[in-house]
Amino acid sequence: MGLVDDERIPRHPDVRTITLQQVLEALVDPVRRSIVTQLSDARADIKCGGFDLRVSKSTATHHFHILREAGLIRQYYVGTSRMNTLRRDEIDGVFPGLVDAIVNADRASRS
Amino acid sequence: MGLVDDERIPRHPDVRTITLQQVLEALVDPVRRSIVTQLSDARADIKCGGFDLRVSKSTATHHFHILREAGLIRQYYVGTSRMNTLRRDEIDGVFPGLVDAIVNADRASRS
DNA sequence: ATCTAAGTACGATGAATGTCAAACTTTGAT
DNA sequence: ATCAAAGTTTGACATTCATCGTACTTAGAT
Numbered sequence: 001m002g003l004v005d006d007e008r009i010p011r012h013p014d015v016r017t018i019t020l021q022q023v024l025e026a027l028v029d030p031v032r033r034s035i036v037t038q039l040s041d042a043r044a045d046i047k048c049g050g051f052d053l054r055v056s057k058s059t060a061t062h063h064f065h066i067l068r069e070a071g072l073i074r075q076y077y078v079g080t081s082r083m084n085t086l087r088r089d090e091i092d093g094v095f096p097g098l099v100d101a102i103v104n105a106d107r108a109s110r111s
Numbered sequence: 112m113g114l115v116d117d118e119r120i121p122r123h124p125d126v127r128t129i130t131l132q133q134v135l136e137a138l139v140d141p142v143r144r145s146i147v148t149q150l151s152d153a154r155a156d157i158k159c160g161g162f163d164l165r166v167s168k169s170t171a172t173h174h175f176h177i178l179r180e181a182g183l184i185r186q187y188y189v190g191t192s193r194m195n196t197l198r199r200d201e202i203d204g205v206f207p208g209l210v211d212a213i214v215n216a217d218r219a220s221r222s
Numbered sequence: 223a224t225c226t227a228a229g230t231a232c233g234a235t236g237a238a239t240g241t242c243a244a245a246c247t248t249t250g251a252t
Numbered sequence: 253a254t255c256a257a258a259g260t261t262t263g264a265c266a267t268t269c270a271t272c273g274t275a276c277t278t279a280g281a282t
Binding site: 020022024025027028030033058094095096097098100101102104105106108109 | 130131134135136138139141144147205206207208210211212213215216217219220
Binding site: 119140166167174188190191 | 225239240241242244248249250
């Protein structure tokens with residue numbers, strides 16, 4: 001019935017523990033940067049399978065894992081789907097303008 | 112006599128050929144990020160040996176090479192010393208706010 | 223009760239990367 | 253003419269990383 005599942009929520013790092021090193025390591029990968037950019041462009045949250053990615057499912061899982069550990073995205077289950085949100089405001093509080101600059105540069109690079 | 116040597120100038124990429132991917136690959140390394148931050152904080156250009164780095168000379172050379180290839184720094188010789196400048200304005204033109212956000216975040220991360 | 227869709231977990235693998243030491247080059251000073 | 257300082261080059265090495273296929277789990281639909 002499309003209800004949110006609280007049991008299988010993976011661990012998310014507190015905002016205060018987010019490091020620049022991890023954020024950059026996350027965003028240096030084109031696939032992960034694409035995920036963040038697509039999230040930034042979207043109005044609603046996106047499930048893992050809803051992204052335009054050119055990698056296998058297991059590889060995609062790997063990338064989402066790294067993005068979550070870096071503190072860039074928040075994940076929650078809805079049925080069998082895992083939804084993704086960009087933690088933009090939280091990261092902006094720690095590293096002002098960082099995500100914005102990278103996302104903008106990424107968008108520009110793809111055109 | 113401390114004159115600038117034009118002969119041994121290494122190749123620098125044109126601004127238009129600078130890619131986000133290369134810039135991020137350059138700045139994801141802590142040593143290279145430290146170089147850029149020190150350059151950003153300094154008033155004058157800095158020679159390779161003038162940075163506070165905790166790596167060997169050959170490793171430092173490697174890092175400067177990558178920063179130059181990425182288009183982040185400009186290098187020129189003065190005697191036996193290789194001077195380094197940050198190509199801030201040029202990169203700002205291509206990726207607005209990117210260097211600033213990363214340098215600011217890096218400074219904050221070190222304190 | 224089955225079956226399918228959506229992800230995850232687990233190796234395995236091949237490529238890239240940061241590091242250093244040693245030998246070399248070049249410039250400026252003695 | 254020698255010597256030292258500043259970087260570079262090369263080669264080696266260990267580590268990390270992105271990728272995939274296969275097997276597995278879980279939830280919802282039939």
